[in-house]
Amino acid sequence: MSGVQQRESAVQRKRHIGDVLLAAENIGLRFGGVQALAGVSFDIREGEIRAIIGPNGAGKSSMLNVINGFYQPQEGHIVWRGQRMRRMRPHFAARNGIARTFQNIALFKGMTTLDNIMTGRMLKMRATMLEQAVFWGRARREELEHRAFVERIIDFLEIPHIRNVPVGKLPYGLQKRVELARALAMEPTLLLLDEPMAGMNLEEKEDMCRYILDVNEEFGTTVALIEHDMGVVMDISDRVVVLDYGRLLADGPPEEVRRDPEVIKAYLGVSQD
Amino acid sequence: MIYRETGQFKTSYAADQAIFPIAQDRLGMLVILAVAFVAVPLMASDYWLTTILLPFVIYGLAALGLNILTGYAGQLSLGTGGFMACGAFAAYKLATAFPELHVLVVFALSGLITAAVGMLFGLPSLRIKGFYLAVATLAAQFFLLWLFNKVPWFTNYSSSGVISAPPLAIWGETYVTGFEATPRAKYLFALTVVTLLALAAKNMTRLKIGRAWMAIRDMDIAAEIIGIRPLATKLSAFAVSSFYCGVAGALWAFAYTGAVEALAFDINVSFRILFMIIIGGLGSILGSFLGAGFIVLLPIFLNNALLAMGMAEAVALASHLEFMIMGALIILFLIVEPHGLARLWQILKEKLRKWPFPY
Ligand SMILES: Nc1ncnc2c1ncn2[C@@H]1O[C@H](COP(=O)(O)OP(=O)(O)OP(=O)(O)O)[C@@H](O)[C@H]1O
Ligand SMILES: [Mg+2]
Numbered sequence: 297m298s299g300v301q302q303r304e305s306a307v308q309r310k311r312h313i314g315d316v317l318l319a320a321e322n323i324g325l326r327f328g329g330v331q332a333l334a335g336v337s338f339d340i341r342e343g344e345i346r347a348i349i350g351p352n353g354a355g356k357s358s359m360l361n362v363i364n365g366f367y368q369p370q371e372g373h374i375v376w377r378g379q380r381m382r383r384m385r386p387h388f389a390a391r392n393g394i395a396r397t398f399q400n401i402a403l404f405k406g407m408t409t410l411d412n413i414m415t416g417r418m419l420k421m422r423a424t425m426l427e428q429a430v431f432w433g434r435a436r437r438e439e440l441e442h443r444a445f446v447e448r449i450i451d452f453l454e455i456p457h458i459r460n461v462p463v464g465k466l467p468y469g470l471q472k473r474v475e476l477a478r479a480l481a482m483e484p485t486l487l488l489l490d491e492p493m494a495g496m497n498l499e500e501k502e503d504m505c506r507y508i509l510d511v512n513e514e515f516g517t518t519v520a521l522i523e524h525d526m527g528v529v530m531d532i533s534d535r536v537v538v539l540d541y542g543r544l545l546a547d548g549p550p551e552e553v554r555r556d557p558e559v560i561k562a563y564l565g566v567s568q569d
Numbered sequence: 570m571i572y573r574e575t576g577q578f579k580t581s582y583a584a585d586q587a588i589f590p591i592a593q594d595r596l597g598m599l600v601i602l603a604v605a606f607v608a609v610p611l612m613a614s615d616y617w618l619t620t621i622l623l624p625f626v627i628y629g630l631a632a633l634g635l636n637i638l639t640g641y642a643g644q645l646s647l648g649t650g651g652f653m654a655c656g657a658f659a660a661y662k663l664a665t666a667f668p669e670l671h672v673l674v675v676f677a678l679s680g681l682i683t684a685a686v687g688m689l690f691g692l693p694s695l696r697i698k699g700f701y702l703a704v705a706t707l708a709a710q711f712f713l714l715w716l717f718n719k720v721p722w723f724t725n726y727s728s729s730g731v732i733s734a735p736p737l738a739i740w741g742e743t744y745v746t747g748f749e750a751t752p753r754a755k756y757l758f759a760l761t762v763v764t765l766l767a768l769a770a771k772n773m774t775r776l777k778i779g780r781a782w783m784a785i786r787d788m789d790i791a792a793e794i795i796g797i798r799p800l801a802t803k804l805s806a807f808a809v810s811s812f813y814c815g816v817a818g819a820l821w822a823f824a825y826t827g828a829v830e831a832l833a834f835d836i837n838v839s840f841r842i843l844f845m846i847i848i849g850g851l852g853s854i855l856g857s858f859l860g861a862g863f864i865v866l867l868p869i870f871l872n873n874a875l876l877a878m879g880m881a882e883a884v885a886l887a888s889h890l891e892f893m894i895m896g897a898l899i900i901l902f903l904i905v906e907p908h909g910l911a912r913l914w915q916i917l918k919e920k921l922r923k924w925p926f927p928y
Contacts, residue, residue: 389794395795407783411783414780415784418795419796425778425805428773428778429769435776439777440586443585482795
């Protein structure tokens with residue numbers, strides 16, 4: 297990860313970390329007999345890059361699903377910009393700019409890259425069905441406006457060559473990138489990334505790190521990401537949450553977390569040099 | 570970066586977002602429309618107009634309706650015949666109860682009524698998918714046919730259960746429905762309606778609503794996370810699809826046969842239209858018409874081919890052959906090329922565009 301390590305560490309980057317954007321309070325989530333999450337509390341501040349780490353099955357993906365309302369926890373609350381609720385709802389999350397990528401890519405396989413990314417603009421479009429049927433007035437104006445925005449994302453993520461390819465035909469690494477593009481098209485305030493670099497080679501990982509850092513720095517987009525690559529986590533995140541067996545094991549800046557004896561015991565083990 | 574100013578690209582997006590961005594396609598469309606609107610009415614015989622071209626454009630419209638629901642939005646339906654019947658009977662009731670209504674108003678209203686009925690039967694789609702949804706739409710098929718067959722009000726108490734389309738004029742004395750209309754007038758009327766609806770479908774499927782349909786079809790979870798409402802989106806697909814099927818049914822009764830009973834729209838019609846979109850291409854507007862053309866022409870072609878070969882008993886043999894060929898093709902397309910004839914056409918076009926230098 298030399299390319300990434302050459303970067304200034306997160307603290308040195310000049311960014312504004314603001315108020316708490318979202319807080320999870322005492323989240324408890326069960327699937328039948330499986331306690332996926334138990335009493336998990338942490339918060340995400342505006343403008344930060346927040347990492348969620350932990351061994352396989354620790355409940356990381358479940359946590360993101362609770363945050364964007366896809367899972368309904370049996371216990372706890374979600375606080376969004378000071379608004380406390382029993383649970384998040386997917387539509388509320390989307391309206392409020394919580395965007396998300398999935399661990400096992402959830403793209404629209406039969407649609408082109410362009411159409412996939414355009415779906416990210418869906419909530420910003422107002423034209424009625426009738427206006428769309430005749431492609432006139434607002435429908436036409438909106439389409440061109442959003443197309444221009446999406447083209448900028450396509451340029452930014454360096455994927456113009458696959459614009460018109462059905463995403464089902466793309467290799468894994470590019471699919472991950474298209475999924476990020478679709479999330480960015482929502483102009484998210486909070487971007488949830490579930491293992492955005494899994495299965496990528498070194499070069500692809502470096503690209504992905506660069507995109508995440510750029511998005512965060514340029515637009516102040518808050519990022520919460522799950523990642524197994526400790527090099528990446530230490531490098532780009534401001535604060536790290538460690539989950540283990542559904543419980544919160546540690547929470548703090550990366551250097552602190554990596555020295556935490558509990559964490560070393562449960563997760564990092566001897567593999568950490 | 571993302572927010573960079575890119576005004577200079579605007580004109581090219583506008584061109585790229587046009588309904589037919591490729592020049593050859595635009596030209597091709599113009600040629601097809603010119604042939605359909607000018608050459609055919611000038612040259613085709615009444616026999617061709619009434620027995621081949623009218624059913625072709627009307628089946629094409631119904632197939633397009635089903636394709637919106639099944640091919641684009643991924644909701645399998647076996648209720649197409651029922652929705653066509655709904656459109657036919659709605660048009661009949663409207664035209665007989667309000668004779669002063671203009672024919673276009675009658676058709677638009679019968680489409681809207683069918684859309685409402687379609688949405689009603691689409692409600693279970695929030696909970697059930699695939700096979701089970703198909704069974705639910707089958708219920709719509711049987712219920713609607715039973716209703717139009719058994720409740721005499723729908724046929725204005727006709728003893729035979731047959732409804733006869735009243736003559737309606739597009740302007741002055743130019744009748745486009747009923748027995749007073751010439752085959753040419755009926756054909757041109759149906760063709761105009763179908764062309765306009767096909768263009769509207771082309772626009773809808775490539776814009777916001779179409780992307781929402783396809784997103785629900787491909788990955789409903791991710792669609793919901795993006796903010797697409799599953800129920801509203803599925804219902805909109807049921808509504809638009811049923812509107813198209815309803816107008817197709819009204820055209821069937823008013824412009825094609827002139828008189829129908831409910832049983833003309835039985836389950837065989839639903840299956841026939843499903844086969845059209847499988848052979849023509851799921852999720853393709855062109856495919857809906859290719860499939861309709863194929864299935865309308867296949868029996869005629871077989872009959873003539875067998876007759877030309879001097880076979881006696883050609884009629885029975887032709888219908889057996891028709892079933893076998895259709896069955897084989899459906900299996901073939903389902904396994905090998907779910908995008909059907911439309912996809913084959915696209916591949917051919919790509920080849921032609923690159924010919925003679927493949928690279
Ligand atoms: N939809 C579900 N139904 C049943 N059990 C589930 C479901 N989702 C998650 N679980 C269970 O909850 C636990 C936590 O799973 P989760 O996917 O959140 O872990 P994770 O930390 O993301 O793991 P990984 O690193 O492997 O992605 C696991 O035991 C998993 O089997
Ligand atoms: Mg996971």
